Amino acid sequence: MADQSTNTQTKILEAASRVFQRKGMEGARMQEIADEAGINKALLHYYYRSKDKLFLEVFRLAIHDFIPGIRDILFRDVPLTQKLDHFIREYMRVLLENPFVPMFIIHELQRDPDRLFQVFVEAGIDPSEILQQVERSLKDNDHRSMDPKHLMINVLSLCIFPVAGRPLLQRIMFDNDGRAYEAFLEERYQVVSNFVINALQS
Amino acid sequence: MADQSTNTQTKILEAASRVFQRKGMEGARMQEIADEAGINKALLHYYYRSKDKLFLEVFRLAIHDFIPGIRDILFRDVPLTQKLDHFIREYMRVLLENPFVPMFIIHELQRDPDRLFQVFVEAGIDPSEILQQVERSLKDNDHRSMDPKHLMINVLSLCIFPVAGRPLLQRIMFDNDGRAYEAFLEERYQVVSNFVINALQS
DNA sequence: ATTATATTTGACCAATTGGTTAAATCATGT
DNA sequence: ACATGATTTAACCAATTGGTCAAATATAAT
Structure with a gap:
């Protein structure tokens, strides 16, 4: 049937x-x-x-499940700090549900870049509008001036790497204690949020 | 011969x-x-x-070429901010010379964790002393209090991810302009250093 | 010249692996 | 009861791939 x-x-x-x-x-x-x-x-x-x-x-599924949703958060009309906080929380949540996806995407993209990047193109992923949003938010308030690309990649790095690098980090820094690393990742949303927002303070 | x-x-x-x-x-x-x-x-x-x-x-070679050298920087008796600055500059330099190593290590470690982690053990890599160093430096001066593990992983994330994720990031955010991405990575040492040090300011 | 080692060549093997096929069976709706 | 599509089984094929082998050739040291 x-x-x-x-x-x-x-x-x-x-x-x-x-x-x-x-x-x-x-x-x-x-x-x-x-x-x-x-x-x-x-x-x-x-x-x-x-x-x-x-x-x-x-x-295709990995990308469609993963990349969107991010956009929506960044387009709400709230101050940058709040926007960043929302994004980090939401993104960390998605990451913890799909911990292997980032590594998977990067690794396969390295193997067959041109063909696989087409999947991104088909999905209509365009970070330029997101970057513009971040840029506008950065100008409005009294933050340190900063290249929006660096800011965006900083946030992504802080969220993705600890999840993607788990097989290494958990073993090397947490005695391969899975629960301890879970806890570490859980509390990380607050840490990253504070870290980023503080870094932007003038 | x-x-x-x-x-x-x-x-x-x-x-x-x-x-x-x-x-x-x-x-x-x-x-x-x-x-x-x-x-x-x-x-x-x-x-x-x-x-x-x-x-x-x-x-084995990848790990031996990559992991050490880091230690030495972190054990010099200088203020934390300076230590971080040195580390970030040095680590970014090594990364740009071996851009594929981090992904390689993480990917292979995921495939065959127990056996390959032995290589780390044999190499005598022990981040606990490094963590203690960072912890001590954090207490001395007037920084925001922060879990040294989070700080360390933050720094690693900010350095490694932009290099490891290049096949994705360059295409998606830089129109696959290799030179532009090179320039981006070159200027990144300063950006990351400022970002981290600023984030630690109370 | 002789010896020893490094290197090439090309054929070869066994195992793995992606993929196919055909026939049998199971399940379900009509 | 019949038809249809889902599923299984098991055998099978062709290509790839890691690995071997033996003989020929090159290169240098003695």
């Missing part, structure tokens, strides 16, 4: 997302994805003809 | 580093490494018996 069909399809996509995000396109095995989805390889190819097509779909 | 021998060996290691760092363990092909080194596959296996052994050597 169509019900079963879409059900299996999403089961496949979710399984493929997990495997691809953890092991990358080249590291992932179709058999492993089939196992993770609880089906067999034949059915996997029955739904997605090739590894490449399946991967592209997963990559 | 021993001369030729070591010469070829380093040629192989450098080639393997480039290929492994860009494509990862699973994405790299022995043939590609041989080509990049200007030799053939048989000779490649003559020097390094297996892909696994070659990879492990490359991973």
Whole structure:
């Protein structure tokens, strides 16, 4: 049935997302994805003809689930500090739900830049308007002057790296204590928010 | 000759580093490494018996070239702000020379955590003493109080992410203008230094 | 010249892996 | 009961890939 069909399809996509995000396109095995989805390889190819097509779909999903939503926050008419605070909280939340996505995107983009960047283009992602927003907010109030690009990348760095770098950071700085690192990430929203807002104070 | 021998060996290691760092363990092909080194596959296996052994050597090198040196800066007896400034400048310099290393380390560590983390253990990397240093410096002067772990990860994030995320950031925010992004990264040392030091001001 | 080592060449093997196929079975709605 | 599509099973194929081997050649030291 169509019900079963879409059900299996999403089961496949979710399984493929997990495997691809953890092991990358080249590291992932179709058999492993089939196992993770609880089906067999034949059915996997029955739904997605090739590894490449399946991967592209997963990559598309990762970007669509991840990139938008950010825009909305930045376009509310509130002071910059509040805007930053909202963004950091919201973005950290999304990150914690999809901790492997940033690394996944960057790694795959390095492997096949031109083709995969098309996915961004198709998704209509355009940070220039976001940058303009940040720029306007920066001029209004009495903050230190700062290149909006640097500010934006600073915020992204502070949010993304601790999540993406977890396999290294948790082991090297937290004795591989998963719970301690969870707690660290949880409290991090406040820390980053304070850090950024303070850095902007003149 | 021993001369030729070591010469070829380093040629192989450098080639393997480039290929492994860009494509990862699973994405790299022995043939590609041989080509990049200007030799053939048989000779490649003559020097390094297996892909696994070659990879492990490359991973070891990446860590040894990368992690140390940081320590030395942080142990000089200078005020925290100056220490941070030195660190950021030095670390950014190393990063620009090895832009693929952080992603490489994190990605591979995710693939095979337990085994690869051994390389860190063998290298005797221990951030606890570094953390103590930062903690002491934080208490001495009139800064905002702050968890040294968060501070350290903030600094690392601000340095590493813009370099590691280049394949995405350059395309999405700089119209894929490589020179513009170079310039952006060059001026970034000052920006990050100011940003961090300002964020710590009470 | 001889020896030893480095290097090349090209063929080759075994295992893995993406992908296919055909037939059987299961489930469901009509 | 019948038809239809979902799913399984298991065998299979072709290409890739890590790795091996043996013989030929080059290079230098002795």
